[in-house]
Amino acid sequence: MNYDLIIARYGEIGVKSPKIRSRFERKLVKNIKATFDCEVDRNQGRIYIHPKDFEDGVKKLNRVFGVVSYSPATSTTATYEGIDETLTKYVGDLISEDLIDENTKFAIKCRRVGKHDFSSQEMAAHCGGVVRNVVLAPVDLTNPDLTIFVEIRDNNAFIFHEKIKGPGGLPLGTQGKVVALLSSGIDSPVAAYLMMKRGCEVIALNCDNSPFTTPKASELFDALVDQLNIYAKGSPIKKRVVHYGEYLQAAKDKAPEKMTCVLCKSGMYHIAEKLALKLGADAIVDGSSVGQVASQTLSNILATRYGVDMPILSPLIGLDKEEITQIAKKIGTFEISKIDDGGCSAVPRYPETQADLERVKLACEDMNQDEEIEKAFRNIVRFD
Ligand SMILES: Nc1ncnc2c1ncn2[C@@H]1O[C@H](COP(=O)(O)OP(=O)(O)OP(=O)(O)O)[C@@H](O)[C@H]1O
Numbered sequence: 274m275n276y277d278l279i280i281a282r283y284g285e286i287g288v289k290s291p292k293i294r295s296r297f298e299r300k301l302v303k304n305i306k307a308t309f310d311c312e313v314d315r316n317q318g319r320i321y322i323h324p325k326d327f328e329d330g331v332k333k334l335n336r337v338f339g340v341v342s343y344s345p346a347t348s349t350t351a352t353y354e355g356i357d358e359t360l361t362k363y364v365g366d367l368i369s370e371d372l373i374d375e376n377t378k379f380a381i382k383c384r385r386v387g388k389h390d391f392s393s394q395e396m397a398a399h400c401g402g403v404v405r406n407v408v409l410a411p412v413d414l415t416n417p418d419l420t421i422f423v424e425i426r427d428n429n430a431f432i433f434h435e436k437i438k439g440p441g442g443l444p445l446g447t448q449g450k451v452v453a454l455l456s457s458g459i460d461s462p463v464a465a466y467l468m469m470k471r472g473c474e475v476i477a478l479n480c481d482n483s484p485f486t487t488p489k490a491s492e493l494f495d496a497l498v499d500q501l502n503i504y505a506k507g508s509p510i511k512k513r514v515v516h517y518g519e520y521l522q523a524a525k526d527k528a529p530e531k532m533t534c535v536l537c538k539s540g541m542y543h544i545a546e547k548l549a550l551k552l553g554a555d556a557i558v559d560g561s562s563v564g565q566v567a568s569q570t571l572s573n574i575l576a577t578r579y580g581v582d583m584p585i586l587s588p589l590i591g592l593d594k595e596e597i598t599q600i601a602k603k604i605g606t607f608e609i610s611k612i613d614d615g616g617c618s619a620v621p622r623y624p625e626t627q628a629d630l631e632r633v634k635l636a637c638e639d640m641n642q643d644e645e646i647e648k649a650f651r652n653i654v655r656f657d
Pocket residue numbers: 453454455456457458459460461462478479480481482541558559560561565566568569
């Protein structure tokens with residue numbers, strides 16, 4: 274096909290007030306430009322993209338949050354002559370690509386914005402005739418095999434036949450920052466992705482549990498950030514690693530063995546909160562899902578979050594493993610997360626699954642949690 278632009282549509286942004294809408298649109302355009310090499314125009318709720326490399330643009334637009342759907346299109350002038358000539362060529366291309374022949378039931382859908390000396394219906398009927406001059410295909414407006422769209426906006430007309438589904442959501446970077454606790458597992462990258470899809474910029478915090486974990490866990494964390502970054506070209510993920518082995522050792526040495534995982538999670542939230550305050554983030558994100566593993570009970574969730582004032586968002590809380598895995602596969606993190614990282618040897622034989630808040634508070638005192646958190650926080654490593 275001889276396309277010369279991509280028309281991108283957005284959903285939720287369109288219902289915002291004019292001021293917010295304009296800000297979101299500008300950010301969306303910035304994010305598109307950061308994702309692939311292109312020129313972009315905005316006009317009346319549509320975004321017109323002229324990519325340097327068309328195939329690359331069509332592929333990568335699917336990674337830009339805020340884009341609800343998009344269509345590779347051919348543009349012309351909003352006149353009978355312009356539309357006739359361009360549509361005739363367009364149908365010729367459709368024939369070469371085996372997308373239409375004499376047996377293909379087709380429809381023309383025409384939409385118009387602006388003043389013209391024809392109505393949308395008149396133009397649609399006219400375009401039907403233009404198509405049939407090229408190929409004698411039957412018109413079927415109720416159940417077509419192929420719909421050709423003719424979209425007219427003031428002096429311009431656009432012809433396309435595909436509406437590709439975009440990722441939806443809100444433009445990345447329009448909804449503030451979050452610190453996402455990112456492990457090497459399946460869940461947390463999906464949680465971070467969902468928050469990115471809602472427009473939040475992500476700071477990824479990994480707790481490096483070595484010597485209780487292997488270097489593989491850190492390697493997988495790096496690979497996951499790289500994969501998530503393909504969706505974050507406009508506001509790349511900031512990467513932070515906290516060396517957490519000493520904290521875990523203190524928990525094991527000084528508090529009841531059973532409490533190790535509860536203290537581990539609780540410490541992570543506290544460190545994430547400190548980091549969020551330092552970097553101007555407003556929430557913490559994790560990959561918890563109720564009951565998914567024995568430790569993710571409601572009482573453990575309550576106890577591990579004790580003393581953290583910042584909201585802890587768990588976008589997967591009501592999803593089951595299969596649903597989470599489906600998303601992980603779609604976004605390309607599953608192939609990385611499924612690699613065995615050797616697990617964590619700090620996990621006790623019988624970890625606490627019904628944590629009692631009072632006992633957790635005592636365990637925190639036993640291990641001097643505040644002090645251990647401070648020590649770990651001082652040694653956070655940044656990678657940008
Ligand atoms: N080493 C780590 N560094 C940073 N965050 C972590 C780490 N381990 C766990 N988390 C956070 O705690 C959440 C719950 O972890 P847990 O190990 O209980 O469950 P999980 O189902 O194995 O999660 P995941 O698949 O994300 O590893 C994770 O989703 C993640 O947000």
